[in-house]
Amino acid sequence: MNALERGPISTGAEWTFELIERYDQAIHEIAANEFKLDTYPNQIEIIASEQMLDAYASAGLPIGYPHWSYGKEFIRNEQAYRKGARGLAYEIVINSNPCISYLMEENTMAMQALVVAHACYGHNSFFKGNYLFRQWTNADAIIDYMVFARNYVMECEERYGHERVEETLDSCHALMSHGVDRYRHPTPLSVAEERDRQREREEYAWSRYDEIWRTVPVRKDGKAKTRQLGERFPAEPQENLLYFIEKYAPKLEPWQRELVRIVRKTAQYFYPQGQTKVMNEGWATFWHYTLLHRLFDQGLVDAGFMLEVLASHTNVVTQRGFDQRGYGGLNPYALGFAMMSDIKRICEEPTDEDRAWFPDIAGGDWHKVLDFAMRNYKDESFIGQFLSPRLMRQFHLFAVADYEDDSELTVDSIHNERGFQRLRRLLALQYNRDQQVPDIQVVRYEQGGDRSLTLRHQQCRKRPLTEEADEVMKHLSRLWGFTVRLQTVDEGGKELDLKEVKH
Amino acid sequence: MSIIIDRRLNDRNKNAVNRQRFLRRYKEQIRKSVTDVVSRRSITDMDQGSDVSIPVKDISEPSFHHGSGGDREYVNAGNRQFNTGDKIPRPSGGGGRGAGEGGEGGESNDEFTFALSREEFMNLFFDDLELPHLIRNALGETRDFRWRRAGYTQTGVPANLSVARSLRNAMARRIALGAPLRRQMLELEAAQAAEEEIEAVRRRIERIPFVDEIDLRYRHRVKDPRPISRAVMFCLMDVSASMTEEKKDLAKRFFTLLYLFLTRKYEKVELVFIRHTDDAQEVDEETFFHDTRSGGTVVLSALKLMQEVMAARYPSDAWNIYGAQVSDGDAFGADPEKSRACLSEQLLPQLRYFAYIEVPDHDNRASPLAHAYQRIDSERFAMKSVTARNQVYPVLRELFNREAVT
Numbered sequence: 001m002n003a004l005e006r007g008p009i010s011t012g013a014e015w016t017f018e019l020i021e022r023y024d025q026a027i028h029e030i031a032a033n034e035f036k037l038d039t040y041p042n043q044i045e046i047i048a049s050e051q052m053l054d055a056y057a058s059a060g061l062p063i064g065y066p067h068w069s070y071g072k073e074f075i076r077n078e079q080a081y082r083k084g085a086r087g088l089a090y091e092i093v094i095n096s097n098p099c100i101s102y103l104m105e106e107n108t109m110a111m112q113a114l115v116v117a118h119a120c121y122g123h124n125s126f127f128k129g130n131y132l133f134r135q136w137t138n139a140d141a142i143i144d145y146m147v148f149a150r151n152y153v154m155e156c157e158e159r160y161g162h163e164r165v166e167e168t169l170d171s172c173h174a175l176m177s178h179g180v181d182r183y184r185h186p187t188p189l190s191v192a193e194e195r196d197r198q199r200e201r202e203e204y205a206w207s208r209y210d211e212i213w214r215t216v217p218v219r220k221d222g223k224a225k226t227r228q229l230g231e232r233f234p235a236e237p238q239e240n241l242l243y244f245i246e247k248y249a250p251k252l253e254p255w256q257r258e259l260v261r262i263v264r265k266t267a268q269y270f271y272p273q274g275q276t277k278v279m280n281e282g283w284a285t286f287w288h289y290t291l292l293h294r295l296f297d298q299g300l301v302d303a304g305f306m307l308e309v310l311a312s313h314t315n316v317v318t319q320r321g322f323d324q325r326g327y328g329g330l331n332p333y334a335l336g337f338a339m340m341s342d343i344k345r346i347c348e349e350p351t352d353e354d355r356a357w358f359p360d361i362a363g364g365d366w367h368k369v370l371d372f373a374m375r376n377y378k379d380e381s382f383i384g385q386f387l388s389p390r391l392m393r394q395f396h397l398f399a400v401a402d403y404e405d406d407s408e409l410t411v412d413s414i415h416n417e418r419g420f421q422r423l424r425r426l427l428a429l430q431y432n433r434d435q436q437v438p439d440i441q442v443v444r445y446e447q448g449g450d451r452s453l454t455l456r457h458q459q460c461r462k463r464p465l466t467e468e469a470d471e472v473m474k475h476l477s478r479l480w481g482f483t484v485r486l487q488t489v490d491e492g493g494k495e496l497d498l499k500e501v502k503h
Numbered sequence: 504m505s506i507i508i509d510r511r512l513n514d515r516n517k518n519a520v521n522r523q524r525f526l527r528r529y530k531e532q533i534r535k536s537v538t539d540v541v542s543r544r545s546i547t548d549m550d551q552g553s554d555v556s557i558p559v560k561d562i563s564e565p566s567f568h569h570g571s572g573g574d575r576e577y578v579n580a581g582n583r584q585f586n587t588g589d590k591i592p593r594p595s596g597g598g599g600r601g602a603g604e605g606g607e608g609g610e611s612n613d614e615f616t617f618a619l620s621r622e623e624f625m626n627l628f629f630d631d632l633e634l635p636h637l638i639r640n641a642l643g644e645t646r647d648f649r650w651r652r653a654g655y656t657q658t659g660v661p662a663n664l665s666v667a668r669s670l671r672n673a674m675a676r677r678i679a680l681g682a683p684l685r686r687q688m689l690e691l692e693a694a695q696a697a698e699e700e701i702e703a704v705r706r707r708i709e710r711i712p713f714v715d716e717i718d719l720r721y722r723h724r725v726k727d728p729r730p731i732s733r734a735v736m737f738c739l740m741d742v743s744a745s746m747t748e749e750k751k752d753l754a755k756r757f758f759t760l761l762y763l764f765l766t767r768k769y770e771k772v773e774l775v776f777i778r779h780t781d782d783a784q785e786v787d788e789e790t791f792f793h794d795t796r797s798g799g800t801v802v803l804s805a806l807k808l809m810q811e812v813m814a815a816r817y818p819s820d821a822w823n824i825y826g827a828q829v830s831d832g833d834a835f836g837a838d839p840e841k842s843r844a845c846l847s848e849q850l851l852p853q854l855r856y857f858a859y860i861e862v863p864d865h866d867n868r869a870s871p872l873a874h875a876y877q878r879i880d881s882e883r884f885a886m887k888s889v890t891a892r893n894q895v896y897p898v899l900r901e902l903f904n905r906e907a908v909t
């Protein structure tokens with residue numbers, strides 16, 4: 001390598017656009033050629049701290065429709081920042097094509113390089129590779145869609161008044177967490193397919209035809225009626241409340257439906273991010289660590305640069321103990337980074353324990369294994385699959401059981417031979433979406449009757465809803481326009497509670 | 504390859520529109536908070552932004568969440584002493600510590616506090632009635648002037664003569680006028696012309712004057728109208744028992760608004776607070792607004808005291824004197840008539856302006872005082888009745904509009 005002769009790209013803290021470009025090039029060379037990271041093209045934008053605050057408020061999207069809740073978020077962040085209670089992120093990265101990353105102007109050169117490696121190559125390749133992102137987000141279209149949404153909302157405000165738009169959006173936001181598809185809907189059948197199926201059904205009926213059935217007496221009194229009564233709509237419970245509202249709410253005007261759709265699309269866009277927090281951050285952290293070390297090996301950066309990078313890296317991946325100040329649960333950066341590094345270790349230097357736990361990957365090609373994991377898992381399955389006993393020991397993980405009927409908490413399992421399996425399962429479960437979002441689905445829409453809507457909350461292990469649920473139901477009834485009910489049932493299907501909001 | 508863009512010069516206030524929406528939506532709550540601030544603040548520093556806080560509960564966005572209770576397990580890091588099966592006492596204060604998930608959301612602040620800019624604060628303070636720009640010229644003519652330099656002129660008194668400027672002009676003129684003569688002389692010398700010819704040209708050169716009338720420049724000064732830099736504002740208020748807190752709040756808003764008007768016009772505005780029941784006292788602001796007294800009502804006592812204070816401390820040739828009186832209009836016997844006479848005959852000639860604001864219990868009834876005051880015919884006097892907070896500002900505008908017209 002002639003890089004060694006060239007010496008470091010820069011020394012000192014000052015950054016310039018030329019330097020960022022050179023660092024980016026050097027990192028790109030390693031990422032693309034040596035590690036074969038597949039990324040969207042990058043668009044790196046340098047912004048000032050006020051602009052970072054702006055970006056925060058719109059959840060990282062460069063544009064969003066106007067709504068007071070973003071104003072609140074902005075004021076909250078600004079206040080915290082001005083008081084010094086909170087620092088700002090070094091970067092924000094957007095899942096779009098080209099992949100937009102915001103770099104703060106206040107960062108030093110080393111930090112800018114770290115951020116470029118982390119966001120522009122780490123997160124970027126994750127966005128492009130992970131199945132959830134591939135399935136649920138459309139990186140090419142998101143920016144255009146947000147532009148459309150913004151213009152549409154503003155147009156509606158002009159045409160129908162601020163209040164009505166705000167009301168509708170408020171109600172949609174209340175249901176946002178239940179506006180997400182987790183499974184693909186089957187694509188509608190084409191006409192040809194429909195015809196084929198119909199013919200198949202007919203042939204089947206022919207083949208099963210038997211004169212004898214004609215001789216069986218038919219009960220005269222209203223067979224049709226019982227069928228009608230039994231016919232439920234929707235046939236299957238629907239978990240995407242916003243989708244159901246968009247399609248079937250009897251009273252919504254077309255523009256309101258479009259607003260519901262905008263909120264639903266936004267929720268869907270963010271859905272993969274919530275499901276892959278640990279993996280996404282772990283992946284990006286692993287790669288900035290690896291890429292910058294390669295830069296150092298090649299002599300492109302000096303020791304001062306590395307020290308700054310490592311200081312910051314260490315801050316990010318610190319895991320505090322439960323009894324330490326500032327403990328906020330498991331740090332996704334720490335856990336993710338540790339797991340990614342651990343997979344590499346298992347591949348390169350497996351112990352007997354690793355061979356027993358991970359026979360498939362121990363001693364394999366770490367890069368392939370890691371790439372496979374990145375593409376095909378989300379947090380829940382990733383932890384369930386790859387968390388090693390070694391890491392559980394290292395993090396001193398322990399599970400506490402909190403049962404309603406017990407007066408005390410019980411330590412359920414700890415990081416020992418007996419506990420590993422259960423601990424891993426519990427931790428994986430913790431990242432299951434059902435743990436964060438209650439299971440509430442549409443079970444009944446009285447289309448032919450009073451048009452009321454019934455939701456069912458399937459209680460999970462006796463966990464109740466918060467009191468906010470009443471407020472949310474009011475929002476729901478506003479969108480629906482007729483009576484709405486929320487039925488709470490326990491795991492046996494027994495009804496525990498019924499809330500009703502009459503319209 | 505990667506594109507690098509400098510966005511630092513882009514608009515930094517993307518969220519201004521969202522912020523406005525937030526303020527509009529929670530106007531009621533914010534106004535409540537502003538009202539608290541107003542009652543705490545002194546009139547003189549009303550004209551500032553402020554921190555306001557509203558209950559977090561009011562601005563939360565609801566959604567379906569798991570509540571506490573039920574059965575669950577959560578995984579934590581940093582075990583040191585626990586073994587499987589150990590019992591831990593339930594931490595007090597609500598069910599289970601939600602350490603397992605989203606610990607960062609757990610800041611338990613009941614109040615959402617944020618800063619309003621001066622503009623936003625004033626807007627809320629005056630119930631959204633925007634402060635117009637006409638305030639500046641709404642206060643009528645000014646009587647004071649100040650001299651200000653304004654370049655140079657060709658005429659003036661010798662004391663204002665600018666020597667440097669004049670000599671520079673003189674030199675320029677001498678060079679300009681002498682040049683062709685000097686050229687002519689050089690030519691003659693080169694041609695070895697007759698001595699007399701050269702001598703004649705030289706004499707012509709010498710005859711060019713060193714300083715001429717047209718060279719002179721004087722420092723120019725112009726008169727700039729200036730407000731008399733000092734004004735005094737007399738706040739008169741009836742503090743008898745019938746003046747409720749609410750009425751006092753209206754009064755405070757009125758006084759504040761007048762004060763703000765005046766501070767835009769004058770460098771220094773002094774405040775004199777005179778409260779009265781059946782006798783009048785000069786008091787400080789705190790006492791003025793918050794101390795209650797009991798007793799009857801004699802309006803005249805306040806006007807007399809105002810007159811005394813003016814005579815002692817604020818001669819009308821050195822001060823712009825403004826008066827503002829707030830009362831619920833109760834007056835008894837000969838008092839309203841005497842007050843009217845005192846005001847219109849003795850006080851008004853010395854005042855720039857006097858505004859009487861009535862805060863009656865009922866809209867329709869003309870109070871004794873108002874009845875008497877109605878007969879004052881002076882362009883320096885105005886009276887209005889105010890029953891609600893949002894009437895305060897329009898009244899003031901009306902009052903001062905009238906003055907601007909005259």
